[in-house]
Amino acid sequence: xxxHKVLKAMISAGAAAIMFGTLPVSAQTNPTSDxxxxxxxxxxxxxxxxxxxxxxxxxxxxxxxxxxxxxKKAIIDMGMANMAEVxxxxxxxxxxxxxxxxxxxxxxxxxxxxxxADVQALAQMKGVTLSTELDAKHKAxxxxxxxLSGDKFDKEYMKNAGVADHKAVHAxxxxxxxxxxxxxxxxxxxxxxxxxxxxxxxxxxxxARK
Numbered sequence: 689x690x691x692h693k694v695l696k697a698m699i700s701a702g703a704a705a706i707m708f709g710t711l712p713v714s715a716q717t718n719p720t721s722d723x724x725x726x727x728x729x730x731x732x733x734x735x736x737x738x739x740x741x742x743x744x745x746x747x748x749x750x751x752x753x754x755x756x757x758x759x760k761k762a763i764i765d766m767g768m769a770n771m772a773e774v775x776x777x778x779x780x781x782x783x784x785x786x787x788x789x790x791x792x793x794x795x796x797x798x799x800x801x802x803x804x805a806d807v808q809a810l811a812q813m814k815g816v817t818l819s820t821e822l823d824a825k826h827k828a829x830x831x832x833x834x835x836l837s838g839d840k841f842d843k844e845y846m847k848n849a850g851v852a853d854h855k856a857v858h859a860x861x862x863x864x865x866x867x868x869x870x871x872x873x874x875x876x877x878x879x880x881x882x883x884x885x886x887x888x889x890x891x892x893x894x895x896a897r898k
Contacts, residue, residue: 755814759873762864763811766876767818769857770804772826776849779833780841788894789842792850795890799883810876843898850891858884 755763773796780793811818822830829848836844861884864877 754870755816755873756869759868759870760814760816762860762868762873762877763807763814763816764818765860766807766864766880767804767811768823768826769853769860770800770807771819772822772829772853773800773849774804775822775826775830776833776845776853779830780845780849783833783837783841784845785838786842788897789846792846792890792894796849796887799887803880803883806876806879810872814870814872839898843895846891846895846898851888851895854884854888854891858888 777793777796777800781790781797784790784793808818810816821827833841833845833848858881861877861881865874865881868874868877
């Protein structure tokens with residue numbers, strides 16, 4: 689009986705020794721597993737997701753910072769010119785009593801509205817902030833037009849928003865198309881020129897009949 693107890697105790701001790709002896713081995717982790725899942729220098733996953741995203745942001749910022757001050761001004765001026773024509777056109781559609789003037793004003797809303805969308809898209813791409821309200825010159829013109837009606841309104845609208853503004857914008861776009869350093873700014877100026885020229889000629893014809 690005593691022998692059986694001693695033998696049983698020895699077997700139990702041996703099993704415990706085997707169990708505790710192997711436990712540290714099973715608890716060990718693969719020393720290379722963490723290295724395989726991360727970049728040892730930057731601790732960024734090797735799939736490059738974060739690195740790629742940051743590179744894209746840097747590229748977007750760089751495209752805006754590379755613009756010259758003259759090219760930035762060109763974009764801002766394009767935005768103002770188109771916004772002013774749209775706003776004046778809206779007033780003329782409401783106040784004018786002339787079918788010709790109303791038709792011209794609606795064309796200004798349509799054409800310059802599309803051009804303004806192009807300028808806004810370019811400004812966003814280049815990181816340029818456009819004004820959301822008219823400048824002092826066009827605010828003064830709007831205030832003056834608002835006080836007029838009938839034939840007086842039509843003549844003033846066509847003289848300023850029709851002929852004078854389009855002549856000034858046409859000259860500016862000609863300069864920007866030649867002088868702009870950024871290819872996108874140069875291309876947009878060239879795209880707008882034919883439409884502005886057509887508006888200018890139409891305005892001169894309508895004004896001549898008044």
